Amino acid sequence: MTDPELSPAAPAGGDGHLQAHRAHRHDDGGRYGSAVEPASAPVIVRALVARGSGAELRIERVRLPAPGPGEVRVTIRAAGVCHSDLSMVNGTLAARFPLVLGHEATGVVAEAGPGSRLRIGTPVVLNWAPACRACWWCRRGEPWLCADTTAPTVPRGETDDGVPLHLTLGLGALAEAVVVPESAVVPIPAGLPTAQAALLGCAVLTGVGAVRNTARVAPGESVAVVGLGGVGLAVLSAARRAGATTILAIDVAEAKRDLALAAGATDFLLSDDRLAKEVRARTESRGVDHAFECVGRAATIRAAWRLTRRGGGVTVVGMGAKDDMVSLGALDIFHSARTLRSSVYGSSDPDREVPVLARELVDGSLDLGVLVSGTMSLDEAPVAFDRLARGEGARWVVTLD
Numbered sequence: 248m249t250d251p252e253l254s255p256a257a258p259a260g261g262d263g264h265l266q267a268h269r270a271h272r273h274d275d276g277g278r279y280g281s282a283v284e285p286a287s288a289p290v291i292v293r294a295l296v297a298r299g300s301g302a303e304l305r306i307e308r309v310r311l312p313a314p315g316p317g318e319v320r321v322t323i324r325a326a327g328v329c330h331s332d333l334s335m336v337n338g339t340l341a342a343r344f345p346l347v348l349g350h351e352a353t354g355v356v357a358e359a360g361p362g363s364r365l366r367i368g369t370p371v372v373l374n375w376a377p378a379c380r381a382c383w384w385c386r387r388g389e390p391w392l393c394a395d396t397t398a399p400t401v402p403r404g405e406t407d408d409g410v411p412l413h414l415t416l417g418l419g420a421l422a423e424a425v426v427v428p429e430s431a432v433v434p435i436p437a438g439l440p441t442a443q444a445a446l447l448g449c450a451v452l453t454g455v456g457a458v459r460n461t462a463r464v465a466p467g468e469s470v471a472v473v474g475l476g477g478v479g480l481a482v483l484s485a486a487r488r489a490g491a492t493t494i495l496a497i498d499v500a501e502a503k504r505d506l507a508l509a510a511g512a513t514d515f516l517l518s519d520d521r522l523a524k525e526v527r528a529r530t531e532s533r534g535v536d537h538a539f540e541c542v543g544r545a546a547t548i549r550a551a552w553r554l555t556r557r558g559g560g561v562t563v564v565g566m567g568a569k570d571d572m573v574s575l576g577a578l579d580i581f582h583s584a585r586t587l588r589s590s591v592y593g594s595s596d597p598d599r600e601v602p603v604l605a606r607e608l609v610d611g612s613l614d615l616g617v618l619v620s621g622t623m624s625l626d627e628a629p630v631a632f633d634r635l636a637r638g639e640g641a642r643w644v645v646t647l648d
C-alpha cells in the first residue's frame with residue numbers, strides 16, 4: 248500500500264536508482280537480507296536539506312527508496328528541531344552532505360516492506376538508535392550502547408538531481424516521509440498531541456531517562472540543571488515528577504526563567520560568577536545531590552561539577568565537541584568523591600520506554616506543553632534553526648498535518 252499524498256517517482260531509465268538503493272542495503276551489512284526487489288516504487292518527498300556546512304537550508308525534493316525487507320515508510324506528522332541538527336550544519340559534528348536534517352519525529356506507517364510486522368496506519372515515534380539486540384551491550388541490557396551504533400549521517404536515497412543523499416542519524420525526519428528499518432520505529436497509541444509526541448523520540452526520552460535511569464533521582468533530593476533547551480526542560484519536569492524537592496534551573500539567558508519555572512523548577516539562577524554561592528545558599532552549603540549538564544561544553548561540565556555536593560553525581564547529557572577538554576584536579580576528584588558519568592539517549596531502551604512515556608502523556612502525568620514553543624510548516628523550518636542558534640524558546644516543532 249502506498250500513501251496517495253506522495254508522488255511516485257518516475258521509473259528511472261536503466262534502473263540506476265534501484266541499483267543505488269540495493270548498494271545502500273548492502274551497506275547495512277546484510278542486516279535486512281540480500282537484494283530482494285522492492286515491490287513498490289521509490290517516492291519523491293519534500294525535505295529540509297543542507298548542501299554543506301554553513302550552507303543555507305532549503306526545502307528540496309528528494310527521492311526515497313521503496314521500503315525493502317524489514318523496512319517501512321513513515322509519513323511524518325511532526326518533527327522537532329534538536330540541537331544535534333544544528334550541530335550537523337554548523338560544523339560541531341562531522342557530517343556528510345547533501346544531508347536531510349531531523350531525527351526527532353512522529354508519524355504513521357504508510358508502507359511496509361516484505362516481512363514487516365507493522366500494519367499500515369500504525370502511529371509511531373522514530374528511534375535514532377535502533378538496537379541490534381545481538382551485541383554484547385544489547386545482551387546485557389544496555390541497548391543505548393549498542394555496538395551497531397547509527398552513524399551521525401547515513402547514506403540513503405538521492406536528491407532530485409541525482410546526487411546521493413545522507414540522512415541525519417539514519418532518519419532525516421524533517422521531511423514529508425522517511426524510509427527506515429522497522430527497528431527504528433516504536434508504535435505508540437493513537438490520538439497523542441503530535442507536536443509533543445515528536446519530542447518523545449529525542450529530547451524527552453533523553454531528559455527523562457537521564458533522571459530516571461542514569462542518575463536515579465530519589466524523592467527529597469536536590470537537583471541542578473545547567474542549560475535549558477528542550478532536553479534541560481525535560482530534565483526539570485522529570486526531576487519534579489521523581490519527587491526532587493530542590494530543583495535549580497540554570498541558564499545564561501534570563502528569558503528562560505518562566506519556561507523553567509513552568510517546567511517544574513523551584514528556582515531559576517543565572518549562570519554568572521555568583522552561581523556557586525546561590526546554589527550553596529539553597530542546599531545548606533553542601534551543593535546539589537545531582538547536577539545535569541545539558542549543554543555539551545567543558546565550561547558547563549566544570550560548572551556542574553562544582554555545584555555538586557561531596558559524593559553527589561554529575562550527569563553529562565549534552566553532546567560536545569571532541570577537542571573540548573574538561574580539566575579537573577586530581578585531588579578534587581579524590582576528595583569530592585563525586586561521580587561523573589554521561590547519559591546516552593537517556594540510558595534507555597526506546598522500544599520499552601517510549602510507550603511508557605506516551606501513556607504518561609495520555610494520562611496527563613507527563614505534561615510536555617511547556618516544551619513546545621511553537622509549531623511551523625516545513626517551509627518555515629529554517630526559521631526554527633535560526634531561533635535555536637539564538638537560544639530562543641524550548642523546542643520548535645515542524646508539523647505536517
Ligand SMILES: [Zn+2]
Nearest residue numbers: 329331351449
Ligand atoms: Zn536530538
Ligand SMILES: [Zn+2]
Nearest residue numbers: 379382385393
Ligand atoms: Zn546491539
